[in-house]
Amino acid sequence: MCAETPDYKDTLNLPKTDFPMRAGLPKREPGWLARWDEIGVYERLRDKAAEAEAAGNPRPPFTLHDGPPYANGHLHIGHALNKTIKDMIVRSHQMMGHDSRYIPGWDCHGLPIEWKIEQQYREKGQDKDQVDIVDFRQECRRFAEHWIEIQRDEFKRLGITGTWDNPYLTMDFRAERIIAEDFQKFLMSGVVYQGSKPVMWSPVEKTALAEAEVEYHDHKSHTIWVPFPVVSGGDAPIADGEDDDWAGADQSLAAADLEGAKVVIWTTTPWTIPSNRAVAYHPEIAYGLYEVTGRPEECWAQVGDRYVIADKLAAEVLGKARLEDSMWRRLRAVTAVELSTMTLAHPLRGAEGAGGFWDYDVPMIDGDHVTDDAGTGFVHTAPSHGQEDYDCFLQRGWLDRMTHNVGEESEFLPHVPLFAGLRVFDHKGKEGKANTAVIDALVANGGLLARGRMTHSYPHSWRSKAPVIYRNTPQWFAAIDKPVGDGQDTYGQTIRERALRSIDELVTWTPRTGRNRLHSMIENRPDWVLSRQRAWGVPLTCFTRKGALPTDDDFLLRDPAVNQRILDAFEAEGADAWYKPGAKERFLGTDHDPEQWEQVFDILDVWFDSGSTHAFVLRDREDGTKDGIADVYMEGTDQHRGWFHSSMLQACGTIGRAPYRNVVTHGFTLDEKGNKMSKSLGNITAPEEVIKQYGADILRLWVAQADYTADQRIGPEILKGTADGYRRLRNTLRFMLGALGHFQESDRVDAADMPELERWVLHRLAELDSVVRKGYATFDFQGVFQQLFNFCTVEMSAFYFDIRKDALYCDGDTQRRRAARTVMDLLFHRLTTWLAPILVFTTEEVWLERFGDGAGSIHLQDMPATPADWRDEPLAAKWAMVRRARRVVTAALEVQRTDKVIGASLEAAPVVHVREPEMLEALRSVAFEDVCITSDIQLTGDPMPAEAFRLPETEGVGVVFEHAEGEKCQRCWKILPDVGRHAHLGTCARCDAALAATEAAPAE
Structure with a gap:
């Protein structure tokens, strides 16, 4: 210049x-939160909706129903993912013209809190069972209240909008009343019954568990191969052609051939052998009779022993018994007809000191669940300790053969010889002595062929993290295949029918795989176990007649007046009213003799609590929904067996359909390498740490950038990339x-x-x-x-x-x-x-x-x-051509800048060769030099010279570099021939005119 x-x-x-430029979000975000509270943003939005409705232009309602988090600890990154997605749903629908409401809530009852309070008692040397139950429940309530306050602040810090001053709590008196009321609907409709069947049982927590309360971890189990002696049967005739080794032989030898043989089973739960009542086979599996012809020194099999095993698995099974291929031979096939006529002896029959406890016959039964993929092709059947085993006995009307050998601490009960008092798992979830004792007794009785150990996926309580067992115990169930009889039959008469039709006809699933998962679970699930043997929750508010059997018509009291007295008390005092002295007399009133009725003290499955939230949030609150149905439920994929599932069952039993129109599912949170987060690995990303370093908006941006329908990865490098974006x-x-x-x-x-x-x-x-x-x-x-x-x-x-x-x-x-x-x-x-x-x-x-x-x-x-x-x-198509041509020009100029031929694009006036007439016309109709940020540009349809710069992806455009001619305007920095020819020194015509206009404008 x-x-x-x-x-x-x-x-x-x-x-x-x-x-x-620098956001400073960690320090500034709390100020905006305070401002939103001060001006009442959420409340003003509700006022806005009311004003629109009064003006005759109502905003359509939209309600996301919050799946309640559990009130027992600080938030983790999964909470942040979940609540942020919900907030985006609510806010986006609000800004698209809806009256979009969000009522946050908390799940307050249940074992995790009860477990914490019990732990506090243990640390003080106190016995929880000696504490007044109402006092105990009050301590649980205070624990939940403490964590609700903490979690509320942590959620708000994420920028989540909602009715934070008026959330819903499953432990509110009104909520406990409605939970009890919805249970009473089940009770009055006839779907509630007491049954004795195997359920998932936690020996550590001493309660039944629902499938949703179970998670699977690797566990090292004993494995045993147990021979059951054939004591009779096996003499059924064989059809011609069934087996070349057997057809045409003297069929009168059949009984002698199999008598004394042994049917081999395999199990990973030796402790269930004392409760065996049958052995199952599959009629389409090929079985054979195998004879031991030699043996090594250390082997439980003896020369001459004959075993019935699935052909596909025989070599593997006999190998486990340390028998080499040369030490056994296949005698012949054993048919399904033969198996069906066999009777076996229990492997502990005649055991010393057993007093004949196991001297009963063991029948062979056919079962669709039997396979020859692993094991022996036969399934040891203990109907008190397995669902499929139980189903087999239920189908045959054999429930009188159920055993009751194992107690609530997984201990063998006093009547069981040899094993009384021995536990499967101890009070910390470690292996007890039951398995090894059973194995030793089998060895002593000649009842073991082989043993081993294997690591496999095994059910654990998701709270105590301890292994669980299947245990036959009296529980309360909701029958999901019994007609409800409430007149709400639009989508079916039973809970299962209504749920399956709701899934297909009433709900949109995001992603679609959520439909398949829940449909499969509900299609195949057993009856709902409603009862838990705990204290902190809503009780099963019912009475049973003393001396009556569960199958008797008058076993359960169904009296609307009694029900109403219970509900009134719960409304005023909460569910504690059930446990106060004189409660039975109070609720039965003068209509029923208290001496004739037993009060049930089991509590409801907490999934019934959370499954009922649609009733006391959507249906009951003024800010709920007119029809009691949510527009969307949104939770993690684990809730297909949890909240989505229980809400569906509960609603189908009370309102006849699903309580939601949309179900949105997100995945789990993993570290940057795709590993599950854990404190021991040191790979946890805590929301508060992210907020402290970057601010909540960066965490929200991480959520928005990811495909939440799959598992999410997060860690320092990912967050750094998010912050850069x-x-x-x-x-x-x-x-x-x-x-x-x-x-x-x-x-x-x-x-x-x-x-x-x-x-x-x-x-x-x-x-x-x-x-x-x-x-x-x-x-x-x-x-x-x-x-x-x-x-x-x-x-x-x-x-x-x-x-x-x-x-x-x-x-x-x-x-x-x-x-x-x-x-x-x-x-x-x-x-x-x-x-x-x-x-x-x-x-x-x-x-x-x-x-x-x-x-x-x-x-x-x-x-x-x-x-x-x-x-x-x-116009868009035209400018797509302009942008394609511009990319070639800017790339050509970048080469010149890299080679230091020019310092800025305004130093250039390139010649642009364009082959296509349509594109050439488009470029000539716009100020292409401005588009390319050059001082000048020449457009030509002439053939492009060999030295022209090209981009492979943009055919027909070539650029020849030329310097701009003229002087540099000292105001806009363009290099133009007319610079210096105007009234204002060193300017181009455009800048000279701008300066003149400014000078002519009146002073402010």
Whole structure:
């Protein structure tokens, strides 16, 4: 610049904003939270809906029903993922025009809290059973209240909106009343019954467990191969052709051939052998009779022993017995007809000291569950300790043969000889002495062929993490295949029928695989075990007649007056009323003799509690829903066997259908390598640590960027990448704010009067509006964010903003500059509302930076309607060609910049060869030099020379570099021939005119 040339910097329209480059989210986010509380954003949105309804333009309601987290510890990253997705659903639907409500809630009853209180008693040397039950329950209540307060603050810190001052709690008196009321609906409809069948049982916690309360971990088990002697049968005739070794032989030898043989079973639960009552086979499996012809020194098999084993598994089984292939031979086939006539002896028959306890016959039964994939092809059947075993006996009417040999601590009961008092698992979940004692007794009685150990997946309590057992015990059940008889038969008469039809006809599943999973579970599940042998929960509010059998019609008291007295007491005092002195007399009143009735003290499965939440949240509250149905339930994939499942069963038993219209499922959270997080591995990412380092918006952005329907990975490097992406997005927002400084309505330009480039932006906004709304409506947050991020960083920052910086900074009050700022304003309102459900804090910051504290909140806004006439497909197609050609030019100039031929693109005036006439015409119709940010450009249809720069992906465009000719304008830095020929020194014509207009404008 010459010495006499003025400094024109102050004459430029440079960006004006105090919006910082560095977000400082960890320190600033709490201030926005406090502001939202102060102005009551959630409440103002409800007022807004009420005003719209009063004006005759109601906002359609939308309710996400919150699956209650458990109130017993700090939040983990899975909680953050879950609640953030829910918040995005709620906020996005609100901003799309709904009255979108969210009532957070907590699951408060159940074993985890009870276990904690018991632990406190143990540490003090106290016996929990000696504590008054009401006092104990009050301690559980206080424990839950403590953690609810902590978790509430942690959830709010994530930016989650909702009725935090009025959440729902399963332990509220009103909730306990309604849970009891819904149980009474089951009771009065006749689906509740008491039965004795095997259930998942936790010896550590001494209670039955539902499938949803069980998780599977590797466990090392004993494995044993046990021969059951054949004592009779096996003499059925064999059809010709059934076996070449046997057909045509003297069939009278059949009985002698099999008598004394042994049917071999395999099991990983030796402790169940004392409760064996049958051996199962499959009629389509090929079985053979195998004889031992030799033996090694250490072997329980003897020469001459004959074993019946599935042919496919015989070599493996005999190998486990240490018999080499040369030490045995196959005698013949054993048919299903023969097996069906066999009677076996229990392997402990005649055991010394057993007093004949096992001297009963063991029948052979056919079973579809038997396979020859592993084991021996036969299944040891103990109906008191396995569901399939129980089903086999139920089908045959043999329930009188059930055993009751194992107690609540997994101990053999006193009547069981040899093993009385021995436990399967001790009070800490470690292996007890029962298995080894049974194995030793089998060895002593000649009842073992082989033994070993194996590691396999085994059920554990998800609370104590201790192994569980199947145990026959009296429990309360809800029959899911019995007609409910409540007149709500639109979707079927039984709970199962209603659930399966609801899944297929009433619910949309995201992802679709959720439908398949829940359908399969409900299609194959047994009756619902409702009872738990614990104290902290809602009791099964029923009475049984003394001396009556569970099958008697008058076994259960079904009296509406008694039920109402119970409900009234629960409403006033909570479920503690059931446990207070005189409760039985109080509830039975004068209508029933208390001496004739027993009060049930089991508590309800906590899944019945949480499954009932639709009743006391959606149906009962003023801010619930008119029909008691939620628009969406959203939880982790484990809830197909948990809350989704129990809510479906409970609702189908009380309202006749599913309590939800949409079910959205997310995966689990893993570390960066895809491993499960654990304290021992040191790979846990805690929400509070992420917030402390980056802020909650970065955590929310991590959620939005990921495909939540699969498992999510998180860790330091992933969060660093998320933060980098956030900074790019923040720069886009900052540029808009700077460009919109002092923008007024008088600056606005109609779309029809805008340059093509601005109308192309409007077209893209119209396209995006449709994409964003559809994405949010279908819960596709990853798709929404990817579209918005690419639009902001690629189409806006790297293209439109890059081009229009020159006009925004250097133009005077031109139509082009006004149009650009008008587009910026339209863009601002759409981007901030589109991004607000994801980046709740940042969009609030952007909104307040532009409009000030008096502008309320971005979260009080709706997404603005986008005019349909903004769409212009021909214009979009034209500008797609322009952008393709621009990429070739910018790539060619980057080569020159890298080679230090030029320092900036304004030093260039390239020649652009374009083969296609249509593209050439398109480029000539726009200011292509401005598009390419060069000082000049030449467009030609001449054949491109060999030295022309090309991009393989853009055929027919070549660029020959040329320097721009002229002088550098000291205001806009373009190199043009006319610089220095105008009134203002060192300027081009455009800048000279801008300066003149400024000087002519009246002083403010």
